Amino acid sequence: MESRSTQASKKYQLDCQYLNSCFSGNDPNNIITKQKLVELLITRSQQELKLIRQTYITLYNKDLLHVLSGIRKNDAFANLVHLRLSESQDRDADIVRDALFGGRVNLNAVIEVVCTRSSSELHSVKQAYRFRYNSDVEQDITLKAEGGFKEILLAVLKSSRKYGSKVDRSMAMCDAKTLYEAMESGIFVDWKAVISLMSERNTGQLKAILISYKELYGQEFSKFLKCNKCGKFGKELRVVVRGMQYPERFLAKQLNRARQNSNAREVVARIIISRLEVDIKNISNVFAAKTGWSLGNLVRREFNTSGSGNSHASKANALLAEFLLGLLKRC
Missing domain, CATH: 1.10.220.10 (Annexin)
Structure with a gap:
């Protein structure tokens, strides 16, 4: 009879096989494989996700997050998986980096991270940013941001040294x-x-x-x-x-503003995944009180899941929505 540790090891190996099949280029459009990935990534705990990353390195001699980083900018599904699998400080470091150097500067995303995280969390984000990008986040904000927000954000980041x-x-x-x-x-x-x-x-x-x-x-x-x-x-x-x-009010407001903008999907996915283990239920309640919408309804609207389209794009959008709705149901 197999031990529990052996059974767990096989489970994570199977998870990694699905991930490798989906993102190695062997079968990137396989909806069935992606469906299975959604099911497992919804149910896995943070500790299990860490074990999946470790197992992937053992099996394929590759860093899974590095694999995803190479394709996530042009692949919405890969981006969601990358957000879900990342440690919180690494995820925030990536969010800030993308906001500063992903094309047009997205100061809203930087503000979102800097003003809703504790000093201890910001200290970890700064360390992760330096490790991942060999750069200093304060120097990069000085370079890319303008106006009063630059001075204010730098003050908050400086204060994190006293975490x-x-x-x-x-x-x-x-x-x-x-x-x-x-x-x-x-x-x-x-x-x-x-x-x-x-x-x-x-x-x-x-x-x-x-x-x-x-x-x-x-x-x-x-x-x-x-x-x-x-x-x-x-x-x-x-x-x-x-x-x-009031981070929950602030983030609910971010979601509400996103409804009128072209980057709504990005904002919705980022906030749901980054606050999943923190306060997403409270954010959802504030959002509903302000707008009359549930967060689930916002997801359905932004990813257009009410239609019955059978195109690849429709199926892909429905899968993204299923991913986010499944995470919300865990709360």
């Missing part, structure tokens, strides 16, 4: 007063003081500062950023601050 610091409530109260003085002490806002503070406090501490600000002054700091003297920079800072405070 291990504990939240200090007394310091948060003092910092909230510093923020207020920077906003209200003169005709103009002292943005230098605001950005300096943001760059020196990790995300946990920044959230505590924002809570203290409301306790002291009766309303959210982000509401002060809407006043006329804050201008464009204030509006841009407000986007990042709101994302840090």
Whole structure:
């Protein structure tokens, strides 16, 4: 009788055979193989996905993610599989890299990662980015981004160096007063003081500062950023601050905006997979409350699954939708 470890090993070997058949060029359009891949990738845990990657290297002497990286830009199915199989920090590093160097700069995707991840997570993303691309993410943002968002994003990324610091409530109260003085002490806002503070406090501490600000002054700091003297920079800072405070609301808003844009599929897939083990259920609830749509209905609409087309494109889109809907059902 086979041991459990032997049975598990054979299971992962079979998974790898499906993956290799689908993406090695032997049978890239085999819908049946892709269907099987969808079924297994929906049900596998993060630990199992890691074992699949390790088994693939043993069997084929290739890094599965490297194989997928070479084709994912022109293959939506390969891109979904790549997102699903990647570790969270590697996935975020790839998202940022693609957003900066994938053609037109997609600052929304960079903001999405930077303002909704904790300092500890951002620290890991920066390490992964350096390892994968032999480059510094802060330097690349300096090179590719423009305007106020560049300065704000760099401040948040710099603050991630203090990812291990504990939240200090007394310091948060003092910092909230510093923020207020920077906003209200003169005709103009002292943005230098605001950005300096943001760059020196990790995300946990920044959230505590924002809570203290409301306790002291009766309303959210982000509401002060809407006043006329804050201008464009204030509006841009407000986007990042709101994302840090309320990531689920921010990501639900990203999904809603995507409905009117040509990159809706990319945004929907990215958010569902990257937040699957985090807060996708809460994001879905916020999205439904704001729009009247379920996240599942959004997937069906964007991937056009209501029709009965038998073309290859229709089948491919239906498979992508099935993949994402299956992941949502796990939550």
